[in-house]
Amino acid sequence: MKKNIAIIMGGYSSEYKISIKSGNVVYKHLDKEKFNAYRIVISKEKWVYLDKDENETIVNRHDFSIKIQNRILIFDCVFNAIHGSPGEDGLMQAYFALLKIPHTSCSHYQAALTFNKRDLLSTLKPYGIKAANSYYLNLGDSIDHSAIVEKVGLPCFVKANKAGSSFGISKVYEKKDLQVAIDKALLEDDEIIIESFLNGTEVSVGVITFKGETMVLPLTEIITDNDFFDYEAKYEGKSKEITPARLTKTQEENIRYQAKKAYEVLKMKGFSRSEFIFIGNEPYMLEMNTTPGLTEESILPQQAQIAGISLPELFENAINEALK
Structure with missing residues (x-):
């Protein structure tokens, strides 16, 4: 009997449109012979099921069900394609x-932890996973520009602590x-992390649970036409993504070890994509995404395909792992 799968997309953040695109790709490639797929769009205003004609049906939030032709439909599993809040910060996972209801992403605690860049990097530091020097600010704090420069130097990166897709x-x-x-960062979040500039090769590492085992996917080297890997570079073609990355054997071994270690130390499940920058042979972690982009052009699906995993297989595996 086919399972009913809700593909949640949209969300409350600046990544809404990107998430809709990811969710539609999952919907397109999910094997319809094995699954009944339903697109659920979540926004601040409403939660709705979209049928093939784009007609909307309100989702009952008490039990996450929908009513179709006077029948109540309950979902066997949720495929999470929401980037940012509430799909990547633990809120939907806790719900x-x-x-x-099983879902394809990590647990709510891991989602909240990884979405918070400051907490993520602080948690991983005792396990030998390196990060740039950093300075923290919260909304309302007094701001000492000289102290910031003394701590992290120039140039530096100012980031919204809880945001994705390089917003803020x-x-x-x-x-x-x-x-x-x-x-600018405070427009996205009330917490900020300011980091030293690391001048080295940027590499993106996908790690997933595949057929019950932790799997590190082929590595991707990021080369951007812009000053850094910003929104334009990520989504408007102003970057080059080279998979597999052009690394030495030592560099590749080091980053694979660190990425897998981070995934397992945090007791992750489902998808993850972590960003690192090399200083010599040492990878320094920037962040970890737990609902990374899932379009045909996105990094993790590209890595999976080079590993011999098609999009239908990648998405089916995520559901099967969630249903175990």
């Missing part, structure tokens, strides 16, 4: 845990430009 991020070269960057 589904309460309802006892700036590269700052001069102290006089710090405040503008801080104000």
